[in-house]
Amino acid sequence: MSERRSRRAHDGVLDWRNIGEFIREGVMVAVPLCFPGQTVPPPAGETAITTLAVDPLRTVYCGTAGNAAHVLAAMIHQDSGIVHDLGTVPGATSVDALAVTGDGLAILATGSAGTSLWRTERFSKSFLIQEWTIRRPPIEKVADVLGPDVTPAAAACLDGRVLLGLTAPTGELFRLDLATGECTTLAAVDERGHFGRAVVLDSSGRLWGSAGNARLWVYDPEADRLEKTGIEAVAAAGRSQHSQVSAWAPAPGTGLLYGGTEPDGFVFRFDPARREMTPLGKPTRCEPVTCMTAGNDGRVFGMTGGDDDLAHMFVHDPASGALCDLGMPVAVLGERQYGYHFRCAATGRDGEIYFGQHERVNHLWVYFPAIRRAV
Amino acid sequence: MKTAKFYEFQSDPSPDSCWSLSAAADGRIYAASCCEGIPGGGATIVRYNRETDALDAMVDVAEATGHPLDSGQATQCKIHYSFAAAPDGVLYAATHLSAPGKGRRRYSPWADWKDEPRAFPHSVLLAFDTARDKVLWSDVFIPREGCRCLALDPDRGKLYAISYPRDHFWIYDLKTKTRRSLGRLGSVNSQAIFTDRRGRVFTSNDKGQFVRYDPETDRLEELPVFVPAATGMSGWHCVFYDVVGSPDGECVYGVPWNADPHLFRYWPEDGPVGRVEDLGPVHQERDRTMPIHFFLDHCGGLVFGADGMLYFATARWPEGTERDFSGRGITTEGVVVQMDPATLERRDYALLDAPPGYPGHYVSRGGRDRHGDLYFGMVNHRGPVGMYRLLMDADGDDLHQPVRTWG
Numbered sequence: 001m002s003e004r005r006s007r008r009a010h011d012g013v014l015d016w017r018n019i020g021e022f023i024r025e026g027v028m029v030a031v032p033l034c035f036p037g038q039t040v041p042p043p044a045g046e047t048a049i050t051t052l053a054v055d056p057l058r059t060v061y062c063g064t065a066g067n068a069a070h071v072l073a074a075m076i077h078q079d080s081g082i083v084h085d086l087g088t089v090p091g092a093t094s095v096d097a098l099a100v101t102g103d104g105l106a107i108l109a110t111g112s113a114g115t116s117l118w119r120t121e122r123f124s125k126s127f128l129i130q131e132w133t134i135r136r137p138p139i140e141k142v143a144d145v146l147g148p149d150v151t152p153a154a155a156a157c158l159d160g161r162v163l164l165g166l167t168a169p170t171g172e173l174f175r176l177d178l179a180t181g182e183c184t185t186l187a188a189v190d191e192r193g194h195f196g197r198a199v200v201l202d203s204s205g206r207l208w209g210s211a212g213n214a215r216l217w218v219y220d221p222e223a224d225r226l227e228k229t230g231i232e233a234v235a236a237a238g239r240s241q242h243s244q245v246s247a248w249a250p251a252p253g254t255g256l257l258y259g260g261t262e263p264d265g266f267v268f269r270f271d272p273a274r275r276e277m278t279p280l281g282k283p284t285r286c287e288p289v290t291c292m293t294a295g296n297d298g299r300v301f302g303m304t305g306g307d308d309d310l311a312h313m314f315v316h317d318p319a320s321g322a323l324c325d326l327g328m329p330v331a332v333l334g335e336r337q338y339g340y341h342f343r344c345a346a347t348g349r350d351g352e353i354y355f356g357q358h359e360r361v362n363h364l365w366v367y368f369p370a371i372r373r374a375v
Numbered sequence: 376m377k378t379a380k381f382y383e384f385q386s387d388p389s390p391d392s393c394w395s396l397s398a399a400a401d402g403r404i405y406a407a408s409c410c411e412g413i414p415g416g417g418a419t420i421v422r423y424n425r426e427t428d429a430l431d432a433m434v435d436v437a438e439a440t441g442h443p444l445d446s447g448q449a450t451q452c453k454i455h456y457s458f459a460a461a462p463d464g465v466l467y468a469a470t471h472l473s474a475p476g477k478g479r480r481r482y483s484p485w486a487d488w489k490d491e492p493r494a495f496p497h498s499v500l501l502a503f504d505t506a507r508d509k510v511l512w513s514d515v516f517i518p519r520e521g522c523r524c525l526a527l528d529p530d531r532g533k534l535y536a537i538s539y540p541r542d543h544f545w546i547y548d549l550k551t552k553t554r555r556s557l558g559r560l561g562s563v564n565s566q567a568i569f570t571d572r573r574g575r576v577f578t579s580n581d582k583g584q585f586v587r588y589d590p591e592t593d594r595l596e597e598l599p600v601f602v603p604a605a606t607g608m609s610g611w612h613c614v615f616y617d618v619v620g621s622p623d624g625e626c627v628y629g630v631p632w633n634a635d636p637h638l639f640r641y642w643p644e645d646g647p648v649g650r651v652e653d654l655g656p657v658h659q660e661r662d663r664t665m666p667i668h669f670f671l672d673h674c675g676g677l678v679f680g681a682d683g684m685l686y687f688a689t690a691r692w693p694e695g696t697e698r699d700f701s702g703r704g705i706t707t708e709g710v711v712v713q714m715d716p717a718t719l720e721r722r723d724y725a726l727l728d729a730p731p732g733y734p735g736h737y738v739s740r741g742g743r744d745r746h747g748d749l750y751f752g753m754v755n756h757r758g759p760v761g762m763y764r765l766l767m768d769a770d771g772d773d774l775h776q777p778v779r780t781w782g
Contacts, residue, residue: 043596044597285490308519309488309489310485310541336581336611337581338540359558360558360559361559
């Protein structure tokens with residue numbers, strides 16, 4: 001018996017070493033949703049991060065969903081190191097969109113009574129190794145925007161003044177003035193309610209999304225015109241009827257858009273000027289692409305995985321054309337965590353990538369991409 | 376000092392661990408013979424037979440779950456802190472993952488997630504009737520995941536579990552045979568879950584923070600109560616390892632799964648969130664700059680004797696040699712410590728008579744049979760594995776009551 005065990009011990013059966021399933025390049029950090037050592041995170045069940053917005057001061061704002069909806073302000077540069085809870089949005093269970101507007105932060109949030117536009121101050125702090133004075137400014141209502149029968153499914157901020165978005169389940173486009181709260185319903189992208197819950201603004205300020213059999217639509221706010229194009233987002237053969245674009249990422253400086261789909265998790269590149277759709281492939285075994293963002297060097301990072309998956313991160317390098325599964329998110333610096341579900345992504349000023357975790361207990365994840373050796 | 380006798384598990388393939396041990400309502404001791412690192416390995420529920428002074432194999436888990444060991448899928452290879460004894464004589468057992476499928480070298484629940492030919496399909500819940508010695512029924516317990524630990528509320532007919540790898544809190548309704556997750560707790564995975572007299576359920580997150588579920592409100596919440604950690608250590612990894620209820624049901628005693636674990640006592644009904652006491656380290660001093668092998672820095676098998684004393688098993692090693700331990704290589708001793716709950720005084724009570732040449736100090740769980748004798752499940756990846764029996768010379772009948780209803 002001991003001989004059998006000895007053989008087993010040497011054939012690697014009991015070898016628990018990592019087989020490479022976790023993030024294979026770069027480093028991820030799971031930032032706790034608090035001021036570590038000084039505050040505690042908001043209650044579990046209230047911190048699923050639904051949306052991110054980055055301002056020029058490097059603050060990353062997070063909106064959450066759950067038993068209550070919080071607005072969080074995260075800073076990781078210089079002598080900051082905090083995720084400050086700016087507070088709960090009264091009566092809301094979901095923050096649907098955030099927009100940095102001049103000297104403030106616009107918040108679109110939904111509760112049982114409907115959707116409202118709120119506003120609070122922007123946040124910036126330093127000297128947080130020594131001493132601090134940190135306020136929680138009021139979150140003030142600007143206007144009621146949508147009734148209880150519809151909710152914002154997706155939105156994008158145009159020039160810091162206007163929010164363009166889609167409602168669910170109706171699939172209607174809306175235009176929201178962030179200063180006044182005036183909300184105008186524009187047009188329906190699909191009468192049957194088959195549309196993607198993701199939108200993106202291209203470099204010309206036009207809003208793109210998908211509807212029907214994964215066909216792209218585009219709304220021009222200048223002309224106030226909705227066009228239902230015949231361009232089909234990439235889908236598995238025979239499955240365009242089930243597919244929609246579930247995530248978008250504009251590539252600054254190129255005019256290009258990148259997108260990911262649900263339920264099958266394909267990734268594509270789209271040139272809005274030439275109306276060219278280029279399938280890039282399926283980056284991981286997981287199913288929907290839940291979020292994407294373009295990094296400062298042009299690489300596009302994203303997450304895949306639905307509720308029944310364990311998330312995988314991927315990267316597309318336009319320079320080489322490579323599309324790679326980077327592995328499962330894991331963090332070991334400070335907080336030691338696995339990350340299983342993510343819903344939103346954004347790129348920070350220095351090229352760090354932020355991912356909003358969307359589970360019962362959550363962190364703001366920051367990915368520092370690998371930098372290839374030049375020679 | 377007394378000696379606890381070792382009983383080796385005899386199964387094919389040879390087991391490498393015993394992760395569950397409990398007295399059932401019949402007053403007999405049941406243990407899980409497990410194969411956590413052996414491709415295609417399975418589990419067997421065994422029972423101690425006092426008449427023959429031997430172990431009887433009662434349930435072949437592969438057969439009972441309908442998951443053959445040669446399927447290629449990660450097998451139902453263990454029952455991990457997941458015995459829950461019901462007063463009506465049913466012993467609930469939930470399975471867990473680790474072992475790769477037959478013919479495969481390694482199993483990663485992350486890498487192989489949703490890989491149907493290779494992945495662990497789901498945890499299975501077995502209801503074993505200890506009076507009739509048969510499995511009454513089985514059911515899918517946790518989809519895609521293993522059951523790390525289990526607790527029963529017999530009054531409400533609910534089972535509570537922590538799943539692995541996602542670290543979700545699950546509720547299974549025995550009446551409707553339905554299950555639901557209340558969501559994620561963290562990453563490390565609590566090794567124990569217990570109930571209080573009010574039916575509230577307690578477990579822990581990565582920081583050793585108590586997490587409580589109240590069936591009256593259906594609310595799961597993190598409490599401002601934490602498992603004590605050694606001086607200078609953070610609370611990270613202070614998840615519950617083993618927890619035992621006091622005989623009067625007013626409090627529990629536990630140890631965490633971290634470096635230099637401290638024994639703690641928790642009073643769940645003391646105030647709105649309960650009160651925890653640090654009862655001090657269970658182990659010796661050590662070089663604190665060296666991460667000690669988890670197999671060495673271990674305490675488990677918490678059980679009350681019929682005499683009202685708390686017993687637990689801990690490891691001892693020659694001072695300074697902890698840095699040389701890699702599963703073997705140093706001489707270790709498994710000691711059963713007795714603690715008086717009233718005075719908190721401790722003394723070494725018994726030695727675990729480990730198989731010669733092998734470390735036998737790692738005890739997972741403890742139990743007490745109807746005669747008051749104590750039993751301890753042992754894990755030993757590199758040698759014979761089984762359980763220990765410690766004769767207590769107690770007087771009386773039904774000394775196994777109250778039966779522990781969690782794993």
